[in-house]
Amino acid sequence: MSLTLRALLKSPWVFHLSTGSCNNCDIEVLDCLTPRFDIERFGMLLAPSIKHADVLLVTGSCNRKSAIRLKRLYEQAPKPCVVVAIGECSLSRGMFIHSYNCPLPLDKIIPVDAYIPGCPPKPEAIIMGAVKLIQKLKGTL
Amino acid sequence: MYVLYLILYGFILTAVLGLIASWIDRKVTARLQYRKGPPFLQPFIDIIKLLGKETLIPREASRATFVFAPVLGFGSVLIVSTLLWANNNRLFNSFLGDIIVVVYLLAIPSISMMIGGFASGNPLARVGASREMKLLLGYELPFILAILVPIIKSDFSLSLGEILSVQAANGAFAGYASGILALIVCVAVMQAKLGLVPFDMPEAETEIMSGWMIEYSGTGLAIFRLMKNMLLFTLPFFLIILFLGGLNLSGIGILYSVLKYVVLLVIIIVIRNTNPRLRIDQAMRFFWGPVTGVAVIAVILALIGK
């Protein structure tokens, strides 16, 4: 594994993106940054701009208007970039599966690398998902 | 010979010490917030990771300026740190007027941030760069007034070597009343030059999504971050040379020098963690009001000999 990929796994900068969620998953993601479940010890920082991001944390079921913006943002994130879907709404639209405004699940719009179920998932689950993602990228899962 | 000094002292030593200083900053901030911080090699890993990402140039940006701006800032910090190490360790003779060269070159990192922000073609970057411009106008005046104090006290000589030898003979300038006032002014100005919290409104802001840095990714961002971290070492080093007698790297003097640098770093970190962020008009009023007043008092005290 190359040096830059190894460095990517040790310092992933996180960008948080909500495509129309109820904000509960967003609150749980922000909880991970608080001193109780500190993720800065893994080197994760909250990236303010999409051009600085390594990991995209996507919450919310993707409706027609935000699908366009989501694709534009995914193209602006410099590759190598990893996408993590958090919460039931982004895994398969959850209870909004028959809604008129959510035609496609998230992994038909952008490629997703890790799925974290829960409504909302606890911060421990989010950290476990991040650890499993790093193990998968290293190839040791 | 000089190229060797540039690479060895200017680049490698300053970069390593600067990145270690940035780790100390993040670890102490984390400990103050009752959490664990990042591991020791984290700032080095950040730079290596950024070198491996692809660089995206926006369509509306002016390409040459966009790519050139980080190189400009990095180059000037390189030259400044070489000059400061050369004067500290007496590698070559200091020339007349090199303090003016250092002050001019220390304004260039801010200018390169502005150039990078304006060349990005993004209105948020333009807002961040215009705030940086106003901040630069604010703090240059008290900075130059405060630098007049060691110049006056070492008999109006304009070379860093003279300032160091006068301090070696008579004791550090921070022991005099004018020196301590000028040091306080310089600490406030240094906080603004480094872009740390009471004065970080140009960048790293959730209000304007990291300001002038918003369109930089990959190698450009790596160079900008390296430039900021090297500045975190170079600016306190400049203050130590001017007011505290320079770093003495022989024998037991090493411990005393480390203490000088660490005290300045701790002052920066404590101010960073205990203050909210100011607005740009409050910051300008602060610099042109109380800070300039204290600097003028320090110059007057230096002129009458205290």
Next chain:
Amino acid sequence: MTREEILKDLKQRFKEDIVNFFDKSPKRVYMEIKPESLVKCASYIFKELKARFNIASGVDSRTAIEILYHFSLEYINLLVSLRVKLNRNNPQIDSLAPVFKGANWIEREIHEILGVDFKGHPDLRRLLLPDEWPKGVYPLRCDYTEWDKNAIRDRGV
């Protein structure tokens, strides 16, 4: 004025407009009126009684399209709802946007989602639905069917 006085005054003033008056609980009153007298009743409640316009809600029950306008009288803890029932084939009603500006956006939303035509509304554009949504398809009606060929509606398991 107390609650009893206000309700008696309303029943007295709009005697020929009210179809049904339902006093559900101390905090909640439903008043069903004819569609022609909506502006008269709503401006009386908004201006004379100094009520606050909360929101309007619309529903497609299988016999008619109903719109409820909710006004809250905070000084006596009362929520008055005006209900109008519209014909399903051609739902039309006078707009309340010229009377108070708070009704502007909610009427745009009811127009694009339920298909109700508001006469006299200054600016009846789309509010929430995307631009490529076909005209004449109203999502929250009873007879809405899926028009999108690319939509995936099963979980795959």
